[in-house]
Amino acid sequence: MQMFEVATHSIKPVMNELLKGSSFNEFLVRSAEICVITKIEITGILDKSYLPEEESASTNRNYVYWNEIQPFVFSLIKGGRAPGMLKIVFSVADDKVKDMHDNASAMFLNLTYAEGKLRFTTAVGQRFFSMDKSSETIWREYIERFFNINSWSVSTMSL
Numbered sequence: 001m002q003m004f005e006v007a008t009h010s011i012k013p014v015m016n017e018l019l020k021g022s023s024f025n026e027f028l029v030r031s032a033e034i035c036v037i038t039k040i041e042i043t044g045i046l047d048k049s050y051l052p053e054e055e056s057a058s059t060n061r062n063y064v065y066w067n068e069i070q071p072f073v074f075s076l077i078k079g080g081r082a083p084g085m086l087k088i089v090f091s092v093a094d095d096k097v098k099d100m101h102d103n104a105s106a107m108f109l110n111l112t113y114a115e116g117k118l119r120f121t122t123a124v125g126q127r128f129f130s131m132d133k134s135s136e137t138i139w140r141e142y143i144e145r146f147f148n149i150n151s152w153s154v155s156t157m158s159l
Contacts, residue, residue, distance in 0.1 A: 002140045006118040007153035014118060014152050018111070019074045023150055027090035027109065028063040034076055035084035042069065044089070061093065086113040100142070101135040103127050109143060120154070 006014050017023045029044040044063045048056045077083050090109040097104050106125035111118070122143050124135045147154045 001124075001136065002122045002143075003157040004120045004122075004143070004147070004154045005157050006120070007155065010153040011113075011116075011118045014150075015113070017150060019070065019077060022067065023146075024070075024090065025065060025067040026092075027066050028061065028093060029066055029069060030063055030089040030091050030108070031087075032069075032073065032089070033085065033087045034073065035086070036076055036081075040076060042073075044069075063091065066090065082116075083113065087111065101138050103130055103132070104135040104139070107135075107139045119157070 029042070031044050032042040034040045034042075046059070046062055046064050048059060051059060077086070088111045090111065092100070092107040094106075097107050100107065101124075103126050104124050105127045108123040108125075110121040110123065112121070113119075120143070122136070122139050124139050126135065144154075
């Protein structure tokens with residue numbers, strides 16, 4: 001598990017990309033909480049009955065991709081004021097997790113914006129108990145590359 005804090009000058013570019021861009025589209029959304037005029041909670045669970053029949057039959061995922069709810073989240077946040085709090089739990093699609101590490105069952109990226117600070121935390125679920133932390137290292141390095149590709153200034157924090 002690793003925590004990253006986004007530098008003050010990078011918060012606006014990261015939030016702009018989150019709400020209007022495509023960099024986060026590869027991630028599934030497990031849950032989201034947004035505090036604006038009221039607290040809004042999104043489960044992220046895919047309602048397959050809402051999809052066209054042929055798409056529903058061929059879909060084996062249980063959660064929505066970020067780009068499927070991004071316009072809705074943007075509509076809640078847009079305007080002159082930042083949300084009081086924003087928390088999104090992203091995860092990687094199951095097939096990609098298996099490609100990244102044999103013992104990983106899930107890989108998470110938690111985004112938290114509160115009190116003017118934007119932080120990301122990584123986490124990995126293991127299929128079997130192991131003292132081997134290589135899955136966490138692989139996931140942390142993947143996320144560090146993700147930050148670098150997007151030119152976001154991020155510092156590592158101690159947990």
